[in-house]
Amino acid sequence: MHNDHRSHNQRRSYDRASQGDRNAQGGARQNRGPRPGGKSGDFRKGGKPGGFRKDSKPGGYRKDDRGPRDGKPGGYRKDGKPGGFRKDDRGPRDEQRSGADRKDFRARDGKPTGGSAPRKDFGPRADRGPRRDSREAGHPREVFIDGKLMAAPDQDTPQDRGPRFDGPRDGGRGGAPRRDLVRRQKAHKATTARELALAAIHQLRERDAFAQDIIAKTIDISPLSREDRAFATRLVLGVVSTRGTLEDIITGCMDSPDDAAPAVRDALCLSAYEIVFLQKSPHAAVDQGVELVKSVAPRAGGLANAVLRRVVRAKEAFPFGDPRTDIAAYARLHGFPVWLAKRLIAELGPEGARDFMVASNEPAPVYIAVNALKAATDEEVVSVLAAAHAEPEAMALGGCAVPGCYKVASGVPLLDGRVRRMINQGLLLVSDATSQAVADLVVGDTAPESFLEIGAGRATKTILDQSIAYRRYGKQIPEYVTVDVHAFKTKLLQERAEQYGAHVSEAIIGDATDLDALVGERTFDRVFIDSPCTGLGTLRRHADIRWRLRPETIAESAELDARLLESAASHVAPGGILAYATCTVTHEENADAVEAFLATEAGAAFEVVPCRNPDPDIELPFFSTVLEPGGPDAHFLALLRRKA
Numbered sequence: 001m002h003n004d005h006r007s008h009n010q011r012r013s014y015d016r017a018s019q020g021d022r023n024a025q026g027g028a029r030q031n032r033g034p035r036p037g038g039k040s041g042d043f044r045k046g047g048k049p050g051g052f053r054k055d056s057k058p059g060g061y062r063k064d065d066r067g068p069r070d071g072k073p074g075g076y077r078k079d080g081k082p083g084g085f086r087k088d089d090r091g092p093r094d095e096q097r098s099g100a101d102r103k104d105f106r107a108r109d110g111k112p113t114g115g116s117a118p119r120k121d122f123g124p125r126a127d128r129g130p131r132r133d134s135r136e137a138g139h140p141r142e143v144f145i146d147g148k149l150m151a152a153p154d155q156d157t158p159q160d161r162g163p164r165f166d167g168p169r170d171g172g173r174g175g176a177p178r179r180d181l182v183r184r185q186k187a188h189k190a191t192t193a194r195e196l197a198l199a200a201i202h203q204l205r206e207r208d209a210f211a212q213d214i215i216a217k218t219i220d221i222s223p224l225s226r227e228d229r230a231f232a233t234r235l236v237l238g239v240v241s242t243r244g245t246l247e248d249i250i251t252g253c254m255d256s257p258d259d260a261a262p263a264v265r266d267a268l269c270l271s272a273y274e275i276v277f278l279q280k281s282p283h284a285a286v287d288q289g290v291e292l293v294k295s296v297a298p299r300a301g302g303l304a305n306a307v308l309r310r311v312v313r314a315k316e317a318f319p320f321g322d323p324r325t326d327i328a329a330y331a332r333l334h335g336f337p338v339w340l341a342k343r344l345i346a347e348l349g350p351e352g353a354r355d356f357m358v359a360s361n362e363p364a365p366v367y368i369a370v371n372a373l374k375a376a377t378d379e380e381v382v383s384v385l386a387a388a389h390a391e392p393e394a395m396a397l398g399g400c401a402v403p404g405c406y407k408v409a410s411g412v413p414l415l416d417g418r419v420r421r422m423i424n425q426g427l428l429l430v431s432d433a434t435s436q437a438v439a440d441l442v443v444g445d446t447a448p449e450s451f452l453e454i455g456a457g458r459a460t461k462t463i464l465d466q467s468i469a470y471r472r473y474g475k476q477i478p479e480y481v482t483v484d485v486h487a488f489k490t491k492l493l494q495e496r497a498e499q500y501g502a503h504v505s506e507a508i509i510g511d512a513t514d515l516d517a518l519v520g521e522r523t524f525d526r527v528f529i530d531s532p533c534t535g536l537g538t539l540r541r542h543a544d545i546r547w548r549l550r551p552e553t554i555a556e557s558a559e560l561d562a563r564l565l566e567s568a569a570s571h572v573a574p575g576g577i578l579a580y581a582t583c584t585v586t587h588e589e590n591a592d593a594v595e596a597f598l599a600t601e602a603g604a605a606f607e608v609v610p611c612r613n614p615d616p617d618i619e620l621p622f623f624s625t626v627l628e629p630g631g632p633d634a635h636f637l638a639l640l641r642r643k644a
Contacts, residue, residue, distance in 0.1 A: 189288075189291045190288055190291035190292045191228075191288065192224060192228060193224060193228040193229075193231045194235065194270065194288055194292060195295060196224065196232050197231075197232040197236050197239075197270060198266060198267055198270055198295075200214055200215060200236045201235075201236055201239055201240070201269070201270060202263060202266050204236075204240065204544075205262060205266060210542070210544050211236055211237055211240045211542075211543050211544055212542065215233060226412045227412070229415075230411065230412060234363060235270060235273065235274075236543075237540075237543045238273050238277060238278070238361070238543075239269055239270055240543035240544055240547075241335055241360070241361065241539070241546055242273060242276075242277060242335030243269065243547055244335075244337060244546075244547045245331075245332050245336075246269040246272050246273055246276070246335075247265070247269065248332075249272055249276065249311060249314060249318075250265060250268050250269060250272055250311070252314065253308075253310035253314060254307055259303060260300065260303060260307075261297065263297065264293055264303070266296075267289065267292040267295075267296060267304070268289065268293065268304065268307055270292065271285050271286070271289025271292060271311075272289075272308070272311050274289075275308070275311055275312060275315055276318060277335065282312040282315075285308070285312075286312060289304055290304045290305050290308065318332070318333075319332035320332065327341060327342060334357035334358065334360070334361060335361060336357055336360075336546065337546070339551055340546065340549065341353070341357070343551070343554075343586070344356055347585055347587060348626065352626060355626070355628045355629060356626065356627045356628075356634075358629050359540065359627045359628050359629045359631070360539040360540055360546070360627065361540075362540065364540035364541050364633070365433075365630065365631070366408050366409075366410060366411045366414070366430065367395065367405060367406065367408070367430070367432055367632065368381075368385070368405075368406050368408060368414075368428045368429065368430055368431070369404050369405055369406075369428060369429050369430075369436050369464060369467065370382075370404040370406070370428055370467075371426055371428055371429060371463065371467050371500050371501070372404060372470045372471040373426070373463075373466060373470055373476070373500060373501040373502060374425065374426045374427045374500065374501050375427045375428070378404060380427070381422060381427055381428050382406065384418050384419060384422060385406070385408060385413065385419065387418065388413040388416035388419050389409070390409055390413035390414070391408065391409040392407070393406060393407045394406055395407055395433045395436075397434070397437050397614035397625070397632075398612055398613055398614035400612055400614075402433060402437045402440060403436075403440060403471055404436070404467065404471065405431075405433050405437075424499075426500040426501055429460065429463060429500065431460055431464060432541075432632050432633045432635075433632040433633075434614075434625050434632045434633050434634070434635040435460070435461070435464070435583075435633070435635065437614070437635075438461075438581050438623065438635055438637050439464035439465050440464075440468050441611055441612075441637055441639065442465065442526065442528050442579045442581070442637070442639075443468045443472065443526075444577060447472075447473040447475070448469075448477055448524075448525035448526045448576075449477070449478060449479060449525055450478075450479040450480075450481075450523075450524040450525045450573075451465065451477045451480045451481070451525065451526045452481050452482075452483070452524040452526070452527045452528065452568075452571060453465070453480070453481070453483070453530065454483050454512045454515075454527070454528065454529045454530065454564065454568060455483070455484060455512065455530040455531065455532055456482035456483065456484045456489075456490075456493055456507075456530070457484060457486075457493070457530070458492050458496060459482075459492070459493035459494075459496040459497050459500075459502065459504075460496075461528070462482060462493060462497055462502055462504060463496065463497065463500045463502045465477070465480075465528075466480065466502040466503060467502070476502070476503045477503070478503070479524075480502075480503055480504050480505050481504075481506045481507075481508065481524070482504055483508045483509075483510060483512050483515070483519075484507075484508075484509065485509070485510065485511055485512070486509070487509050490508075490509050493507060494507055512529075512564055512567060512568070513560070513564060514567060515568060515571055516567075516570075522571065523570075523571050523572060523573040523576070524573060524576060525573055525576045525577070526579065527568045527571055527572045527577070527578050527579070528579045528581070529565065529568055529579065529580045529581065531561050531580065531581060531589070532557070532560065533557050533561070533583060533584040533589050534549060534553060534554055534557050534584045534586065535583055535584060536549075536583075536584040536585050536586065536634070537582075537583040537584050537585055537625075537627055537633045537635060537636075538583050538633050538634075539627070540627075540633070555588065557584075557589050558588045558592070558593055561580075561582075561593045565578075565593070565594075565597040565602075565603070566597070566600065566602050566603075569597075569602040569605065569606070569642075570602070572606075572642045573642070574642055574643070574644045575641065575642060577609065577639055577640065577641055578606060578640040578641075579637065579639055579640075580593070580594060580597075580637070580638045580640070581635065581636065581637045581638075582635070582636045583633060583634065583635050583636075584636070585626065585627070585634050585636075589636075590622070590636040591620060591622060591636075591638075594622070594638045594640070603640075605642055605643055606640040606641065606642055606643065607641055607643060608621050608622075608638065608639070608640060608641075609621075611623040611638075622637060622638045623635070623636065623637035623638075623639075624636050624637075
């Protein structure tokens with residue numbers, strides 16, 4: 001959480017510095033008790049004891065001295081009567097330092113807080129009550145931002161936008177923003193977008209959560225402008241995507257890896273990402289980085305300045321080797337683990353791997369699907385998108401149009417009030433173009449009467465399938481059964497299906513590797529396995545995969561795919577279709593998995609149905625796309641017909 005900014009005037013920098021030291025090193029705060037002089041002071045705005053100033057005149061009451069607890073002595077109680085001193089109060093000091101020696105005791109504007117005249121805020125706070133302490137050691141404030149996929153504007157120049165984060169404006173009046181918020185902006189020069197990005201990065205580390213889950217949950221409550229949300233999102237996803245490389249750079253620029261607390265390293269990584277991968281102005285990036293570090297550890301500003309200046313110098317030699325001959329340098333250049341870079345080269349070839357890694361570090365294009373279940377015509381939705389400056393463009397893959405699929409200029413127009421209403425009403429949903437193309441191929445050219453979706457998740461494919469069926473056949477699939485192992489996803493599926501008008505006859509929670517136990521002996525015209533693969537084809541949208549994935553995970557995923565295919569085979573009606581889809585690029589999970597299944601006893605009853613392919617250079621009978629700059633995600637689909 002952010003440092004506390006509760007006072008109407010600037011707090012003493014000594015308190016700020018001490019807090020920062022303890023944030024970084026884990027120390028505990030101690031109340032200092034009264035200073036030499038033995039006289040009681042007047043009251044500051046919280047009615048709390050503050051000891052005596054260096055001139056022996058009363059200094060009022062400090063807001064961090066809380067009085068007695070549970071009847072124990074502790075300074076002055078809330079009613080103003082003395083309560084003694086707690087055991088952790090240090091009591092009077094042996095000597096008084098001069099104003100020249102006490103450099104820490106300065107306000108944020110750099111001027112000493114001492115002097116003969118009392119400060120203006122030494123009056124009582126009337127009936128406003130105590131202010132809340134929003135500090136937590138080493139943690140920035142937990143405010144998050146939009147998790148959608150947006151291009152980022154340049155943010156080199158700090159901006160004081162003044163959004164409200166908590167509660168009404170001062171006194172409940174309109175007009176000027178809260179005074180404590182204005183002081184907060186003056187205290188730290190880091191842009192609000194960067195501060196909120198840092199808060200999200202901190203939470204990702206603390207909770208071991210996924211970036212999109214943390215970011216998306218707060219999309220509707222963010223007080224930032226659309227442009228700031230876009231930039232903060234770019235920072236969060238970028239840092240998560242390249243975290244391993246950034247950590248190596250930061251460690252190499254420090255005298256000791258233990259020089260900084262985790263919250264400080266988060267801020268350093270964010271700034272290093274701007275310097276190394278976003279090519280930001282070194283001066284601006286260093287300045288903002290120092291301010292970010294100071295926002296979580298005020299006394300670590302010097303460390304941040306030294307480290308980030310070293311990062312700027314190190315960038316001249318980045319990626320620390322010749323990427324044409326050094327695979328480690330090649331991996332660092334794109335922010336990838338070395339083992340994964342090697343694997344991509346083996347799977348896609350040198351040029352394909354390069355395009356894949358470049359595309360993985362770019363903002364993902366934004367595509368929407370018009371829901372035919374709710375929208376009367378595509379034009380109804382497209383006209384609103386055009387009015388919101390989304391520049392909608394109908395999509396086609398391999399020369400074939402994808403029904404209801406449109407590419408929009410960025411995610412920013414989706415925040416327009418008119419567009420948001422359409423999303424809330426279920427007229428459109430955000431979905432990658434290849435994901436929509438897969439749904440179109442799975443539904444097929446003949447209307448199925450029964451459909452089993454395995455790995456249904458949050459209902460995106462469910463909505464797409466029923467929308468395409470209605471668009472193509474004038475009706476939804478009457479028997480539509482979903483299976484997912486996660487109860488919370490199934491609950492969300494039911495809620496979203498209702499929101500979008502998609503018919504689901506039965507939503508089953510269970511392990512699809514044993515379908516007999518879930519659906520009995522029932523068979524279906526279509527059985528669709530949306531495989532729980534490694535997800536490498538969606539790295540732009542799921543930044544966490546890159547550094548969480550392990551080599552053995554690919555083999556484990558392929559083994560699970562084999563079990564799902566075998567389990568599903570007996571539930572495909574004669575002449576029906578078994579569809580197997582992934583969003584990855586490894587042969588082990590894609591073509592090899594299908595060929596291995598066809599070689600089994602269960603697979604012998606199936607034959608491959610050739611798919612139209614978006615890439616004419618690919619001769620395989622499967623639908624397959626690769627990840628390229630500016631293009632949609634990588635997907636794979638195999639259609640297998642059960643012989644009659």
